[in-house]
Amino acid sequence: MSTTAPPAADGLRDVVIGPSEICDVQASGRLFYRGYDIHDLASHSTFEEVVYLLLYGNLPSAAQLSEFNARLARERTLSPEVIALLRGVPAAAQSMDALRTAVSSLGMWDPDAGNQSHEANLRKSERLIAKMPTLVAAIERIRDGNEPVAPRTDLNLAGNFLYMLRGTEPDPLYARTLDIDFILHADHEINASTFATRVTVATGADLYSGAVSGIGTLSGPKHGGAAEETMEMLLSIASLEGVNEYVTSRLTGEKRVAIPGFGHAVYRAPDPRAAHLREMSRRLGELHGDTRWFQMTTAIEKKVDELSNTPERLAAGKQPIYANVDCFSASCYYEMNLSTRLFTPLFAISRISGWCAHMMEQITFKRIIRPRAEYVGPREQTYTPIDKR
Ligand SMILES: CC(C)(COP(=O)(O)OP(=O)(O)OC[C@H]1O[C@@H](n2cnc3c(N)ncnc32)[C@H](O)[C@@H]1OP(=O)(O)O)[C@@H](O)C(=O)NCCC(=O)NCCS
Incomplete structure (x- = not known):
């Protein structure tokens, strides 16, 4: 064997990729975001507050949360170019494929494109988190032959998503149910999609590239599907x-x-x-x-x-x-009368927050993620010219 390290467990089970301050998943059935028990967050918090916690590392003060909510609300709108792209999506396309393509295009329109500073990455994270529900609702409406509904700024992220999906006032119980669902899905340590986002940005690629990796990885039936x-x-x-x-x-x-x-x-x-x-x-x-x-x-x-x-x-x-x-x-x-086509995109609307937190943490580590394989194929083969095979 040419690798020096022992082969990792099948599927990298229990392999620790490095330190992280974001999420603690315990096999005994406990889950913490930045040290806060998921049961406390699901019972008392809101998705926006949890997103702030994941991105900034601490629970916000009332003033910080109010400013954060206002920034997210302002960033909900999609540009006409992105809407035009969504109108060109084939009707038979999977929602996650459409979302992946749309998020990729957002990266080219981001005013901070090319700026890899931490401050720019925080702004990109907020834009991604704010625009994801607008994209998912628009993809669904356009596929059904309806016009996209412009976002409102007076509703929280979950309520506004339901409003954009249906064009009617969101039911408060549904909005809170979705809000809690988003809290529960926001992060889960080094799951497959989060790992994919971290691998991507560890090469120096930007957050949008990482988000595209995450969406592709999440789409599989063993994960977000x-x-x-x-x-x-x-x-x-x-x-x-x-x-x-x-x-x-x-x-x-x-x-x-x-x-x-x-x-x-x-x-x-x-x-x-x-x-x-x-x-x-x-x-x-x-x-x-x-x-x-x-x-x-x-x-x-x-x-x-x-x-x-x-x-x-x-x-x-x-x-x-x-x-x-x-x-x-x-x-x-x-x-809640949500189409099954929306189930995986709903996961992405929430998990983008965890992905962004992990990507920003990964970037501080500087090092590219480059594991090895245990080579088990044939060795020292003799090359035969094509006319002799
Ligand atoms: C999530 C998942 C991929 C984890 O898989 P894993 O840790 O690699 O577990 P394995 O596939 O190696 O399975 C280990 C054992 O548990 C069993 N098992 C795992 N998931 C199972 C499930 N959903 N139903 C029944 N048995 C299951 C397997 O049959 C296997 O038993 P065996 O050794 O007798 O064959 C797997 O549980 C799964 O495919 N679940 C269904 C998809 C799903 O819900 N994914 C979302 C996860 S949040």
Whole structure:
């Protein structure tokens, strides 16, 4: 073997890429943003306050938050050039592909393009965070044959997103549900998309390039696409009666097939974010007099637990399987009448805040991220000219 270091664990599991002051994910089921417990933030904070915390490292004073909110609100508008680009997106394009392309174009219009100072990166971060909901709402409306709705400055980020999506006054309960959902999705240490953003900016590339890497990485079904897959699973099972057969066939067949919305690469205990989303899903279902999706999701949870977290499997060293953040976000979004096409873009609207914080932290480290592979291919091959092969 030509590499000097021992080969890293499969999928880089448990490999520590460096120090970070942003997010602490504990396998025991605890999560902290800059030292603040996710349960406190989800119960008492707002998405904007959490974004400030992630970007600036501390909770804002009332005056700081008010100025921050005003800056974000001012930056919501898209230029006519970016709207024109969105109008050219093929109708069949995936929302995340359209979002990735749109964010890439934003980078060329940013007044700080080419300026890599920390102050410029903070301004770019605020623009990215402010414009992402406007992009997602515009992509959705244009695809449906509607005109984009201009953002308002008197609503918070979640409420304004719902307003731009529907063109009507946002329901306060939906706006707060989405606000909490955004808090819960804002950051999660070195998950795949955040790692991708950090690798990108570590080369000296700008924040927009990093955001594009993040969006592409988030789009996969094993990462940000899991909520959409979870809803598709619920729709395909269709009723409470179908749950046991579905879960049993996936988990006890010849080959175990992962259930969307379950399992986690780090947690070995229940995902702390799922508790909040479970409760919000229950409340929304009860409000609408239709708890079908909530009940099906909890029934899937019960069956997965019964078949996966058995003393035999755990004694054999298998990881326990619990609902993750995407499990109940699926029914929450669906109950708020949000199209499944929006599920992954909603994740991106929130996670852009964590990506920006991580990218700015990574830039302070100066060093390019350049791991090695354990070469296992053939060696010392003899080159044969093409006419002799
Ligand atoms: C998130 C995820 C990619 C993490 O995977 P991982 O840590 O690499 O875990 P592995 O794929 O190596 O699986 C380890 C064991 O747990 C089981 N497992 C993992 N996720 C599972 C799931 N969603 N449902 C059922 N079993 C699962 C695997 O079957 C495997 O058991 P086995 O060794 O008996 O075959 C994986 O759990 C998954 O694909 N989940 C569904 C997609 C999802 O919800 N993603 C969002 C994550 S926030």
